[in-house]
Amino acid sequence: MTDDARPVPRPEYPRPQFRRERWLNLNGEWGFEIDRGDSGLERGLLQRPLSGRIVVPFAPESELSGVHDIDFMTAVWYRRTVTLPSDWTGNRFLLHFGAVDHDTTVWVDGNEVGRHRGGFSSFTFDISSHITAGRPAEIVVRARDPRSGPQARGKQSTVYSNQVTEYTRTTGIWQTVWIEPVPPVAMRRPRITPNVAASSFLFDVPLTANTPGSRVRVVVSDAEGEVARGDVRADLDLAPTLQVTLPRDRVRLWSIDDPHLYDVEFTLEDADGRVLDLVTSYAGLRSVSIDGRGFLINGERVFQRLVLDQGMYPDGILTAPDDESLVRDIRLSQAAGFNGARLHQKVFEERFLYHADRLGYIVWGEFADWGCRIPGAPEDWQQPTSSYITQWLEVLERDYSHPSIVGWCPLNETYQFIDDRISVLDDVTRAMFLATKGVDRSRPALDASGYSHRVVETEIWDSHSYEQDPEEFARMMAPIAQGEPYTNREGDREMPPRDTPPWSVPYSGQPYFCSEFGGIWWNASLGHDADEAESWGYGGRPRSVEEFYTRFDGLVSVLIDDPEMFGYCYTQLTDVFQEQNGVYTFDRREKFDMDRIRAAQTRPAAFEDGRARPSLRSTT
Structure with missing residues (x-):
């Protein structure tokens, strides 16, 4: 409950895959003040009460926050008094933020305890x-959100009003804030890697420190009880590693049709067997592999019928009003015949991934758009910085163990011509690709979705096309049969002329899909001359x-x-403000006969018949 006895918004545990029993949810009413000139520190906002109130974790631009101010906010301030339970004595205290946009500084009783840059990654x-x-x-939070400078904004509008594909901004706290007590020596977040071939899980369990004679124990269970266990010394390495093999008769793969999850319990014990730390988690036994141009899940050809999901809500903007809204979006997508999503232009909160894990919904982990464009373009078309890599690594670390994630894509629609100059974008794109593979070798990485593929080793190839004529669309996609797939270039709405400077390195036989298409406009209440606003x-x-059904089915x-084609991604799940090309309305009402939409998508795909041609890559 909040201080005034109203229910706590978003009360559910925010990190289901790394759960401790004790925690304190700090959502609810906080003191709040907008600092449009970013002069609050000089004006004493750190010391004095703030002038307004806000409901966390909803951004001040949203209705659910109680503020609902959609103008630019250079900085915002939050203040709240917290009393930790007395029986937490003897522990360390970790203050967690699901996400704060964009540049955060936190004080406790006037003492600065940390800073974080990035509006889409979690931090502690x-x-x-x-x-x-x-x-x-007393906890005080200042979040700066300037209009200029390198910043991942995703689809947040850079002008006052919404326009075309840009929507109402998000400033400040927009995901759950919480505190947990942890012992002096504790486990950090384990990394869980499934190994289908060996019927086992590899567990990496990083520690805050080592204790002589200590051990890490892992127990894997299912609905029938304990399946397997293992333990390893925890006094020699800061990240003890152990592999736990499942008995053959208890092996059950995670899949779209059967999203089976094992329960996992991690225990850190001292030399005398006393428990120092205990956390619960879960894991899915699932593999991802590449066979020529084939993208396989558990060794099978699974056609990826993905939908573009931007995770926006009319009253919460980037923040779901409640946990059930996350579940509903997955259910609505499945009802329309989709089996997964590109989580687009936003790092989704971890509870969405939890629901995807348990509902058998495959997703691609992505990051919000930075606005990378051609050198010499306007100043707000930003150029890359090291923050790109830093924030992406934070996302990879948080989301590594979720079985629903089948691929990574750090950048979206970056583009520059390829010529004799090596740009900063080339370096950063390659750095983000290498960082992805350094953290996770179990999933494929796509260097950038659509437009410029700058990394020769990119493991997936894609393109974006919003051609609306099915016959012309078929002509554009057809050259993949000859190993010359459609590649975005200047004038990408049409088949690019061969003399156009390329935006990508040459294609070399990777699995290929059209990761954005469709986007058919449908708002029956408005005519053809409706204004874009x-x-x-x-x-x-x-x-x-x-005519909509005919076009949808044709595309x-x-x-x-x-x-x-190993899959596709249709734009999009719901309308978002003025962009009204979803299969559902912004408030999640049906726009079409879902039986017809589902039937168009769920008939057998040619890729699943195993008829995809072999890769152009050498097998030597």
């Missing part, structure tokens, strides 16, 4: 030196709903009938 500060269990302490989609609005059929 150890506040043990500045807070005592049983005694009140009011409603828009790709191409002309169909003249009737029957989907081009890809589902192509044995070279």
